[in-house]
Amino acid sequence: MLGRIKQWLQGSPANDEPSKAGTGSPGELGILMVCSGNICRSPTAEAVLRAKLQRAGVVGVRVGSAGTHGFHLSEAPDPRAQAAARRRGYDLSSLRARPVRDHDFERFQWLLAMDKSHLAWLQQRLALQQMPQAQQAKQAHLLMDHARLYSGTSEVPDPYYGSPEGFERVLDLVEDACDGLVELLQRQRSGSGR
Numbered sequence: 001m002l003g004r005i006k007q008w009l010q011g012s013p014a015n016d017e018p019s020k021a022g023t024g025s026p027g028e029l030g031i032l033m034v035c036s037g038n039i040c041r042s043p044t045a046e047a048v049l050r051a052k053l054q055r056a057g058v059v060g061v062r063v064g065s066a067g068t069h070g071f072h073l074s075e076a077p078d079p080r081a082q083a084a085a086r087r088r089g090y091d092l093s094s095l096r097a098r099p100v101r102d103h104d105f106e107r108f109q110w111l112l113a114m115d116k117s118h119l120a121w122l123q124q125r126l127a128l129q130q131m132p133q134a135q136q137a138k139q140a141h142l143l144m145d146h147a148r149l150y151s152g153t154s155e156v157p158d159p160y161y162g163s164p165e166g167f168e169r170v171l172d173l174v175e176d177a178c179d180g181l182v183e184l185l186q187r188q189r190s191g192s193g194r
Helices: 004-009 041-056 080-088 114-127 131-141 164-191
Strands: 029-034 061-067 110-113 140-142
Touching: 029 041, 041 061, 041 080, 041 164, 080 164, 110 114, 114 140, 114 164
Parallel strands: 029 061, 029 110, 110 140
Antiparallel strands: none
């Protein structure tokens, strides 16, 4: 654990999944899902969005996930998250936890936070990147801003210390928000905007 935290503090690129997240191609949109430890909510959101983009035939979007903390560096997603996702046809088994790194702010145009504390953390980090404030506001927002059925819900709750039903709730919210996000991307691709 201490070795992992030391790697994270030093900004080590270990397990940064460059083959998945990459630096991107010209015109490619990068979306990074962000939660605390990157073992429950954000990897679930990554897998769900990837699957929904693929099913909808939306290309040119690179999806990743990361945490605000590096406590679970290189760990697989929580077994309860994997089991709940598997029951709905999503595979989280190849994903590994990693923290948000400085270069993520260049590689990903959209940073989608699972809750308001993650959003505030991302906004603080973005301010350190010395980006224009308008770009910061466009880059970081809540995943649930894209929800349709659960539009009154602003956050994806952390299921880690709760019951297995909490992981089902995460999936309900994430699937809804990702449906809205896919629709937005399809409208943007077709030129009709928001």
